[in-house]
Amino acid sequence: MMRLKIEYRYFKDEPIIETTTGTYAATDAEFEKTEISWNHGLAEVFHALENNGLILKSFDEFDYSPYNCFSGMKQLADRKFIIEKHGNKLPLVYSLTATKK
Numbered sequence: 001m002m003r004l005k006i007e008y009r010y011f012k013d014e015p016i017i018e019t020t021t022g023t024y025a026a027t028d029a030e031f032e033k034t035e036i037s038w039n040h041g042l043a044e045v046f047h048a049l050e051n052n053g054l055i056l057k058s059f060d061e062f063d064y065s066p067y068n069c070f071s072g073m074k075q076l077a078d079r080k081f082i083i084e085k086h087g088n089k090l091p092l093v094y095s096l097t098a099t100k101k
Contacts (some may be wrong), residue, residue, distance in 0.1 A: 011039070012039045049096075
């Protein structure tokens, strides 16, 4: 059984640097790359909106991803993937809309 391992803090200031193989579209591709990403907590996102004169109009979370972007994902429908072992227990993406003040 594959286990999800949480390796990074939610509140992480430093970039996350990982070497991975494949791509989100072809996970079995013989291609190695270095990815650099950053965690951005929701409070950081909301403060950035406010600090830039934007007013949050809507915020929605989804228990699926439109992309097969993590290991152990299962496709439920077109552009609808979940982490199979967690089902619909985790939010995977969110959307928001905002307007300028």
